[in-house]
Amino acid sequence: MSEAVPAKAPRCKSGRSSLLALAATLLALPIAITDACAQLRGHGGPVRSLAISSDGQSAISGSFDSTAIRWSLTRNAAEQVLRFHADAVNAVALLGERRAATAGADGRIAIWTFGNTEPDAVLEGHTAPIVALAVSPDGATLASASWDHTVQLWPLAGGAPRVLDGHTQNVNGVAFTADGKALVSVSYDLSVRIWPLSGAQAPTVISMPTPLNAVAADADGEIAVGGADGKVYFLTSGGARAGEVAAGPRPVISIAMSPDGALVAAAGIGGTVAVIDRKARTLARTLVGPGLPVWSVAFLPDSRTLLTGGADNIIRRWNTSTGESVDPLLVEAAGDPLAAYAGDRGAEIFRACIACHTLAADQGNRAGPTLAGIFGRRIATAPGYNFSEALKHLDIVWTPETVARLFEIGPQAYTPGTKMPEQRIGSEQDRAALVQFLERTTGK
Numbered sequence: 001m002s003e004a005v006p007a008k009a010p011r012c013k014s015g016r017s018s019l020l021a022l023a024a025t026l027l028a029l030p031i032a033i034t035d036a037c038a039q040l041r042g043h044g045g046p047v048r049s050l051a052i053s054s055d056g057q058s059a060i061s062g063s064f065d066s067t068a069i070r071w072s073l074t075r076n077a078a079e080q081v082l083r084f085h086a087d088a089v090n091a092v093a094l095l096g097e098r099r100a101a102t103a104g105a106d107g108r109i110a111i112w113t114f115g116n117t118e119p120d121a122v123l124e125g126h127t128a129p130i131v132a133l134a135v136s137p138d139g140a141t142l143a144s145a146s147w148d149h150t151v152q153l154w155p156l157a158g159g160a161p162r163v164l165d166g167h168t169q170n171v172n173g174v175a176f177t178a179d180g181k182a183l184v185s186v187s188y189d190l191s192v193r194i195w196p197l198s199g200a201q202a203p204t205v206i207s208m209p210t211p212l213n214a215v216a217a218d219a220d221g222e223i224a225v226g227g228a229d230g231k232v233y234f235l236t237s238g239g240a241r242a243g244e245v246a247a248g249p250r251p252v253i254s255i256a257m258s259p260d261g262a263l264v265a266a267a268g269i270g271g272t273v274a275v276i277d278r279k280a281r282t283l284a285r286t287l288v289g290p291g292l293p294v295w296s297v298a299f300l301p302d303s304r305t306l307l308t309g310g311a312d313n314i315i316r317r318w319n320t321s322t323g324e325s326v327d328p329l330l331v332e333a334a335g336d337p338l339a340a341y342a343g344d345r346g347a348e349i350f351r352a353c354i355a356c357h358t359l360a361a362d363q364g365n366r367a368g369p370t371l372a373g374i375f376g377r378r379i380a381t382a383p384g385y386n387f388s389e390a391l392k393h394l395d396i397v398w399t400p401e402t403v404a405r406l407f408e409i410g411p412q413a414y415t416p417g418t419k420m421p422e423q424r425i426g427s428e429q430d431r432a433a434l435v436q437f438l439e440r441t442t443g444k
Contacts, residue, residue, distance in 0.1 A: 040315035042069050042078045047309025049092045050298040051100075059298070060100050061309055062089030064419075068102045070114060071315075073300075084110045084119055087386070088419065091133040093142065095156065101142055103130035105388065105419065109144060109154070123154050125161050128417065129388070132173045132214075137180040145171040147417065151185045151195070164195050166203060170412055173215035173255075175223070177237065186212035186225050188412045194223075194239055206239040211412070214255040216264070222278075224264050226252030228410075228423065232266045232276060243281045247274035251423055254296045258303035263320060265306055267294035269423065273308055275320045285323040289316065293356070311356065346437025349430055356420075359441045368420065371442045374398045379415065390417020400439065404431045 045064030052059045058079070059071045068082040068089050085104035093101045095111070099120075103109045107126040110119035128148035135142055142154040151164040151171055169189035176183055183195045188211040194204040210227040217223050221237030228251040234242040250270030257264050263284070264276040273287040273294055289310060296309035305326070306318045317326040337354055341347035356368035364370060369382035379396040380387035394415060396402055407425040411418045425431045 039317070040069075040071055040076060040078070041313070042081075043067065043313045043315075045088070045313060046293070046295050046311040047313060047315055048088060048090050048295045050296040050307055050309050050315070051092045051094045052298045052300055052307065053094055053097070054301065056301040056305075059307060059315075060092045060094060060102075061296070061315060062092040062102055062104075063309075063313070064088040065313075066104070068092055068100070070100070080114065082110070082112055084122075087129070087388075090129060090131045091144070093133040093135050095135060095142075096139060101133055101135075103133050103144055105129035107146070107148075109133070109142070111156075123161070125152055125163075126150070128170075128390070129419075131170070134174045134176050134183070136176050137178060143174045143176065143183055145174040145185060147171070149187075151183065153183070153197075164193075164203070166193060166205075167191065169211070170416075172213045173225070175215045175217040177217050177221065178219040179221075182237075184215050184217055184223055186215045188212070188228075192223070192225055192235060192239065194237075204239045206235065206241075208233060211410070213251060213253050214266075216255050216257045218257050218261045218278075220261060222261075224255060224257060224278075226255040226266050228252075230268065232264060232274070234278075234281070245274075245276050245281055245283060247276070247283070248272055248286070254294065256297045256299050256306075258299045258320075259301055260303040262303060263299075265297045265299065265320070267297045267308060269293045271310075273297060273306070273318070275306075275323070285320070287318050287320070287323055287325075289325075341437070341441075344433075344437060345430070346433035346435075349425065349434045350437055359438075371438060374403075374442050375400070375439065388417045388419065391415060400435045403435050403438065407431050407434065 043063040043065050047061050047063050049062040057074055059073055060068055062068045066085050069078050070080040072079050085106050087105035089102050089104050091103040098114050100112045101109055109123035111121040112119050126146040126148050128146050130144050130146045132145040140156055142156055144152050147170040149167045151174055153162040167187040167189050169187050171185050171187045173186045185193045190208050192206040210229040212225050212227055214226040223235040225233050230248045230250055231244050232247050233244045236242050247266040248268045248270055250268045252266045252268055254267040264278050266274045271289055271291040275284045277284045290312055292311035294308050294310050298307050304321050306320050308316050319326055338347045358370045361372035365385045369385035375398055377398050379394050380391040406414045410424045411420040
């Protein structure tokens with residue numbers, strides 16, 4: 001995917017003159033630098049992960065385009081592009097002031113020193129995509145969550161990892177407790193596990209009502225987890241249920257707690273971010289962007305400014321106190337791709353898919369492959385799309401029955417190894433409406 005600067009520089013409301021005078025210079029650069037804007041542009045694919053430095057001066061992002069970018073948040077400019085992974089960079093973590101870790105769908109972790117063009121070390125051991133990273137409070141250990149159903153603990157000073165084995169489905173999130181004595185993991189297997197890190201004590205296993213996509217832990221010990229049912233669940237440090245808040249109708253795919261512990265940001269596949277008052281257990285406000293999935297969220301140290309990474313390849317900055325984007329350029333002009341199907345139940349259900357999939361061959365691939373000509377096609381054979389090896393070995397041909405089955409039991413159960421967020425359609429009538437819509441629109 002390209003990292004070239006768009007031919008039309010973004011226009012931002014400002015007391016300064018526009019950046020048109022710098023267009024020729026910008027077009028020569030590999031990364032878009034927009035000094036007058038709070039947006040960060042440079043990735044050629046959805047922004048899958050974010051981490052912010054403790055002083056709020058810099059950030060690192062990972063993308064489906066297989067790169068990570070180190071950013072200056074004071075200049076709103078890219079400082080370095082990190083290229084190593086053979087697939088999506090699903091997770092990033094900052095290791096002090098001058099180092100970072102990136103982890104990918106290729107199952108590898110790269111440890112970087114800023115300024116170097118190659119990783120200092122590569123950590124290998126997972127056998128499936130890594131989707132989350134966490135750093136211990138003392139900075140000595142890196143935890144990784146993988147779709148191989150394990151969590152691994154990596155001593156950053158060197159040595160073999162400790163494998164935490166017990167989940168029966170993809171592990172999607174990890175977080176250390178503030179005291180560093182335990183690690184929390186969440187999975188599609190409908191469980192939270194709290195792993196003691198000293199001794200041989202077994203983990204505490206908490207059953208949940210939905211597959212889980214993300215987790216965060218606060219300094220006071222409380223745990224927040226994001227579910228595929230669109231809810232954020234709160235647990236005590238011991239694992240007792242302590243409340244829940246509906247973030248939205250679509251799966252929560254990323255979650256962050258503000259440094260002061262007052263807020264929880266829950267990003268969803270539906271394109272909004274719920275800002276939750278943690279003490280009151282209420283939805284304080286909803287951040288509304290362009291309507292595309294928000295894959296990643298991270299608070300700045302002020303506990304009010306939030307960065308979001310979206311399926312439109314852009315990192316945005318928000319004021320969570322007002323619910324407004326710091327950058328006035330929020331929703332770019334674009335027609336509704338489903339406007340012609342107003343009133344069609346199948347089209348309304350497909351709105352959850354339009355951000356990642358197109359319907360016509362001339363519209364190409366997005367984060368997911370085009371659905372043009374899907375019926376009668378074997379899985380993982382759409383031209384021009386980089387499918388995971390796991391999908392290439394599945395014996396599935398897409399028919400009305402197999403598409404319906406995908407949404408009946410969920411992508412993770414039916415197509416293990418997929419990058420597709422977990423989502424199910426419980427109503428048989430709604431599944432039928434979606435299939436009929438796809439039959440009418442993807443054969444053109």
